Each structure stands twice: as C-alpha cells, then as structure tokens.
Amino acid sequence: MADPNVSPDGSQDNLQNVEPSWFDNLHEDYKKEKTLEKFTKDKDGLNNLTKSYMELEKWKGKAIRVPEDNATPEEVADFRKKLGIPEDPAKYELKYKQHDVIKFDDNSDKEYKKLAHSIGLTPKQAQALADFEADRIISAYDLQTKNYNNAVEEMKKEFGNDYQVVLDRANNVLRTFADPKDMEAIKPYENDLRLVRLLAKIGSQLSEHSFVKGDITTTEDTRKELEKKAQGLMEIYLDDARTLSERKRANQEAQAIYEKLYGTKEVSGTAALEKQL
Secondary structure, eight states: OOOTTSOTTSOOOOGGGOOOOGGGGSOHHHHTOGGGHHHHTSTTHHHHHHHHHHHHHHHHHHOOOOOOTTOOHHHHHHHHHHHTOOSSGGGOOOOOOOOSSOOOOHHHHHHHHHHHHHTTOOHHHHHHHHHHHHHHHHHHHHHHHHHHHHHHHHHHHHHGGGHHHHHHHHHHHHHHHOOHHHHHHHGGGTTOHHHHHHHHHHHHHHHHHHHHHTOOOOOGGGHHHHHHHHHHHHHHHTOTTSOHHHHHHHHHHHHHHHHHHHSSOOOOTTHHHHHHO
C-alpha cells in the first residue's frame, strides 16, 4: 500500500497539509470567465477577489439606478432624492442676472421653478438653465435697443429735426392698419429705415387724402402736424389778398381740424368776418 505521506516521485512532501486551489473548486462555467484570470495568476488571488467583491458591495449601496418604466412612485422619489432634486419647487434657490429694464419678478420665478421641478432638474442644472434663459432674453433686448437707436440716428441724418414726425407717421400707419399677426411678421424689420420711410410716406399720403375728402382723422402722433395745418389754413383765412371762396374754404377746414382736436371750434375774433364770407 502506498504511503500517503510520500509523493509519487518518492519525495517526503507533507501532501495532507496542502489545500487545493480555490480556483479548482469553482464550477466549470465560472472557470471560463476571463475576468477571473487576473486573480488566478496571483498567489494572493482569493484575497484580492474578496476585496474586490466587498468594494463592489459598498459601491452598490451608493449607486444611482435609473428607474425603469414600471418603477413605483417610491422608487422614482428615491431616485430623484439621490440626484438632489428638491421635493418642493419652492426649495430651489435661483439667482437671476440684474438688468436695468429686464426684470424677473416673483411670478416668473415661481413658474420657472415649477418647470425645473417637473422635468427633474438638479439645483445646479436649474441655475445653469436660468442663466442661459436670462442671457438670451437680455441679449435680444439689448440688440433690439441697439438697432432702434441706430435707426433713429439714421433718421436724424436723413430727416433732421423732422425725424420724430416721420417716425410718428410710420407708427400711426401700423397702429391703424396692422393686426397682431401683421405686427409679429413685421417685428424683425421694425427698425429698418427703408420700412420706416415707406410707412411714413403712406401715412403722409393718407393724411393729405383725408383733408381733400374732408374726413379728418387724428391721433396723438399726428396732433402737431394737424395743428400746424390748421394754423396755415387760418393764415389763408385772414389774408385779405385771398378770394372770398379761398378764405371761406380755409376757415371751414381749419375749424373742422380744431373741432376734431379739441372738441370745439377755434375761439377767435373772426366771427364777424365769417358772417361777411
């Protein structure tokens, strides 16, 4: 009978105290795993494998798993909490950039926080988006203001001190004939000098046409222009060198303007002359 303490080659190795390799005890399917090779080639492989497993367990406790479509409300709430999303929209603390004109009031703040909460933004993400939106709005306003000021300067160069009259005529045409959809379509070009000039020319032609028909219309934008027109007509009316028919027609037109502007005819010392006419 062979001696269990003697190896096959006859050496006296104490084989009964030699433990089999941990890898030898694995299931055959596990032995094929490539990820285990780095542990089998290390004499301290089992300890390293154990350490790796323990670290994985710790990581799992801190890991954030994205909820699946069939996740429960509790699972979704836990996920949002781990991300740092506030439970209540009011708990977002957002700061908005300061501007002389553009202001973000309490209502805007509440609406924005409500949106950020509904789409699941973290406080940092919500602030970044708030900064982006503020920059977009302020930049658009500043560009519009710059374009308007440039257009005004161009009008001053072309029309001199009468530029405001030209601008008033253009605005009057828009307010009279353009509906909200028209205004929206025109908005990108509202500071284009060519468009302002065209609208002012239309306004001037309409004003002259209304005088010819005797249908006087006015707004605050054309008040000064009408007053100037009425004064000119009164000068004709008081000019003895004019024919009676010219003076009478001028007086009638002037009185129609005054009545439209002030609700009453011009009070003057010309009543006696009017009887003669």
